[in-house]
Amino acid sequence: MSAVSPGSMVTGLMAGVGMALLFGVMDASAKPENLTFLEKPLTPEQIALGKDDYVEFCASCHGSNLEGQKNWKRRLDTGRMPAPPHDASGHTWRHSDQELFAITKFGVGAVVPGYESDMPAFEDVLSDEEIIAVLGYIKSVWSDEEREFQHNLNLKDGRAR
Amino acid sequence: MKRNTIVAGSVSRRALLRGLVTCAGLYLLPATTLAAVSESSNSAIAFDSNALIIARGSLLLYRDRDRNWITLPEMSAGSILTLATHPERPGRVIGGLDTGRIVLSVDGGKSWDVRGQGLPKAAVTAITTAATNPDTIYAAIRGDGLWQSDDAGQSWVFVMDRPWLANAERDLTALSSVDLATGMGGIWLYAGTDTGVTRVPDCFCRWQDVQPGDAMDALASGKQATPKVPLPEGEPVSALVSAVSRPATLYAGLPSGIWQSQDAGVTWLKRSEVIATALAVHPLRADDLVIVNNDGVLQSPDGGRTWTAIANI
Numbered sequence: 096m097s098a099v100s101p102g103s104m105v106t107g108l109m110a111g112v113g114m115a116l117l118f119g120v121m122d123a124s125a126k127p128e129n130l131t132f133l134e135k136p137l138t139p140e141q142i143a144l145g146k147d148d149y150v151e152f153c154a155s156c157h158g159s160n161l162e163g164q165k166n167w168k169r170r171l172d173t174g175r176m177p178a179p180p181h182d183a184s185g186h187t188w189r190h191s192d193q194e195l196f197a198i199t200k201f202g203v204g205a206v207v208p209g210y211e212s213d214m215p216a217f218e219d220v221l222s223d224e225e226i227i228a229v230l231g232y233i234k235s236v237w238s239d240e241e242r243e244f245q246h247n248l249n250l251k252d253g254r255a256r
Numbered sequence: 257m258k259r260n261t262i263v264a265g266s267v268s269r270r271a272l273l274r275g276l277v278t279c280a281g282l283y284l285l286p287a288t289t290l291a292a293v294s295e296s297s298n299s300a301i302a303f304d305s306n307a308l309i310i311a312r313g314s315l316l317l318y319r320d321r322d323r324n325w326i327t328l329p330e331m332s333a334g335s336i337l338t339l340a341t342h343p344e345r346p347g348r349v350i351g352g353l354d355t356g357r358i359v360l361s362v363d364g365g366k367s368w369d370v371r372g373q374g375l376p377k378a379a380v381t382a383i384t385t386a387a388t389n390p391d392t393i394y395a396a397i398r399g400d401g402l403w404q405s406d407d408a409g410q411s412w413v414f415v416m417d418r419p420w421l422a423n424a425e426r427d428l429t430a431l432s433s434v435d436l437a438t439g440m441g442g443i444w445l446y447a448g449t450d451t452g453v454t455r456v457p458d459c460f461c462r463w464q465d466v467q468p469g470d471a472m473d474a475l476a477s478g479k480q481a482t483p484k485v486p487l488p489e490g491e492p493v494s495a496l497v498s499a500v501s502r503p504a505t506l507y508a509g510l511p512s513g514i515w516q517s518q519d520a521g522v523t524w525l526k527r528s529e530v531i532a533t534a535l536a537v538h539p540l541r542a543d544d545l546v547i548v549n550n551d552g553v554l555q556s557p558d559g560g561r562t563w564t565a566i567a568n569i
Contacts, residue, residue, distance in 0.1 A: 168401075168414060168415065168416060168417060168460075169401075169417050170417040170418070170420060170425060174420045174423070174424075174425070175420075176417070176462065179461070186440075186459040186460065186461045189440040189441055189442070189457070189459035189461065190440060190461070191439070191440075194439075203462070207462060207464045207465075207467075208465070208467060209465060210462060210464060244441060247441070248439070248440065248441055251439070
């Protein structure tokens, strides 16, 4: 687990916010009225980039269809939990944008101190804009209901504003 | 009725027993029942509004609102290891059995409906209702994990493996739904294990240690979070309850005594040397505790400072 330097999470998020300000032409499937990250609309280009990065860096554990590892609720022999799904059957949509960004960039320990996970920190692998793109792609597969639920978490999470 | 009040700070086991013997004459429990009960240390207790229900071994007792004790019919489906009620369902009692089933009563334990079909055939070691939804029940199964029912025990789904603590999976010894927001659109489930307390959000993303509420902000800002004062490391937790009327108030029963937290488990303070194998908090009065231990049933009106023996079982 990479150590989180003081203020680095906030700095990273602010950089992410800047990238999320990019606007483009939205396609119908992206549902632009709902698809945002840290309150900023996501573009189809970001979603496409996010899908490519997801396939390259995430799908081997979280599944090519975001279905997660088999028996993901059952602990591995190592004591760690398998990779959960990112679709509606999982719990990703129960985390705010802020938390999702922090988990992806710094590892799960950034939101649950001391937690041991097989998921690495992507701080040295993906740029902030790539992390936002990947998370945007994941959000793009959620239903309006899940997206609205997660959007309300963002509003309650003062750190995301 | 004269009460037998005991100050926890100076209580000795002998004094406690003397008090219990004094009280014993007030209750008409059959001697044969008492003998049978002494063979078992399994116990459970829950408030049903102002009434109480207690399970110990195969014995089931009910104290109604007028403080009359009733010995309930013995259950054929197994022995109750854990009990749960909900303030919005007066009269309804849910029990987890050593045989791996769930039983539900809607008449204060006079009759029971066996549920829990689909659950693994292993002991139900802890059970609780969701603080925000009386028909949602969580059950911890020995050697398996945590299961959830959203229809008052008719159907069940597996939701979470057992917590991993001190390099091993741990069975749950106690379970309490704590009506405090997780930040994930739900509330917390706290659990006792044989090596301390842990908790999981009701979206079941991961078991985790209790953290101060400002821990994330502190992490981001580089400031110090509120310091933790945890329970004694490694002690088994035999009972763990959140007060419905004041959810951040928790009580835990450990071999070292009864501990209280008023900040959802960030800091703990020992309130009593009395040992509890089961513990319940009145739904409206967060300082009103009842416990079961090898000496009987005791009640404290002041969060564990003083105790009164209320039954000799």
